[in-house]
Amino acid sequence: MTYELREQYDVVVIGGGAAGLNGALMLGRARRSVAVIDAGEPRNAPAEGVHGLLGREGMPPSELLEIGRGEVRQYGGHVVDGAVTSANPTRDGFAVALADGREVKARKLLVTTGLVDRLPEIPGLAEHWGKDLVHCPYCHGWEVRDQAIGIVATGPMSMHGALLFRQWTADLVLFTNDRLALPPEELEKLKARGTRIVDGPIERIESEDGRIRGVRMANGEFVERTVLATSSRMEARAGFLKDLGLKAVEHSSGAGEHVPADPVGRTEVPGVWVAGNVTDLMAQVGAAAAAGAMAGAQINMELVNEDTAAAVAEYRAG
Structure with missing residues (x-):
């Protein structure tokens, strides 16, 4: 009607x-x-x-x-x-x-x-929004649990996200993307829980069959991930x-x-x-x-x- x-x-x-x-x-x-x-x-x-x-x-x-x-x-x-x-x-x-x-x-x-x-301007990122690119662990964490998750930093709040998403997976990488400077006490928290930190700018997000395959860094390094999380x-x-x-x-x-x-x-x-x-x-x-x-x-x-x-x-x- x-x-x-x-x-x-x-x-x-x-x-x-x-x-x-x-x-x-x-x-x-x-x-x-x-x-x-x-x-x-x-x-x-x-x-x-x-x-x-x-x-x-x-x-x-x-x-x-x-x-x-x-x-x-x-x-x-x-x-x-x-x-x-x-x-x-x-x-x-x-x-x-x-x-x-x-x-x-x-x-x-x-x-x-x-x-x-408004998402970070990284080639290949936006098309995955709401699918294998997520923002809230309480909204999406259960659905991506135990997967290889990467946090794409946008600023200081990304540290909060890294601490949270560790609750849903042990395979976690924090990409600082030149947007997040971590003091020693924050680095210690991440390392103590087995979170890997990758510094430097991200060049692009690489996909295969419509799904995230991983993150290509500006220095050429490729880090495999199946899910990414970021804040808009x-x-x-x-x-x-x-x-x-x-x-x-x-x-x-x-x-x-x-x-x-x-x-x-x-x-x-x-x-x-x-x-x-x-x-x-x-x-x-x-x-x-x-x-x-x-x-x-x-x-x-x-x-x-x-x-x-x-x-x-x-x-x-x-």
Whole structure:
């Protein structure tokens, strides 16, 4: 079943991942008119399954989203395909413009557009993302356990990754790639646990039959690996918010850019809320969904207060 956008909603949710759908679910159950506008670019699309999510362990991401869409529609919410290009303030809320020329108005906005992963610019690396190039041991560690894993360093946080991935394999190599300087005490930790350190720049990643075969160093050395792990620079999808005066800023961790918000998702722009990876770069699916639910409940309470204030004013006038 498909839905056309109406002209006006209580809430428009921009982004149809776990955070957006769970926020819309809460709002729909609160009898709010809500529309979810989804551009169809989920961050976890390359992954075979969602992991670490109780009750949905191993489910393909697309299947999880389809279930979520059905649940939102069950409570009267609209879920539509479309890319948002801008959002502007109006007298009563916001006007949201889509790339195909449609426009929709809302009293409140919930932004759950997620993020984009910027990978190290190493030839042959990006095409393996989400398959045999992974980033999170809690998301992928079990699936690559006991394999020959290589950590491609991008900065100081890569030491953290090397310590973690050792839990899933004894055959671990850390490629510093001229991005990570290890002090003696950190080197000692790695060597004590049998992790090999390979210094120097990486020239390319070599593959065979679509799978990683190993890492070719700039000095000609070849190191066989079947799985690589690296950290991306994470950048919130938030460019369309610029007309509201809201933009992504550098995260305190140095991991990328996010849209700041308070603990329940309220941004510095009144009426605009965020949830999921657009604000919490490290959130897994369960945490993103929970944040969406919290934001949805908080938005409903704000609308309740506004409706109540309007009713009181009318009551007094009458």
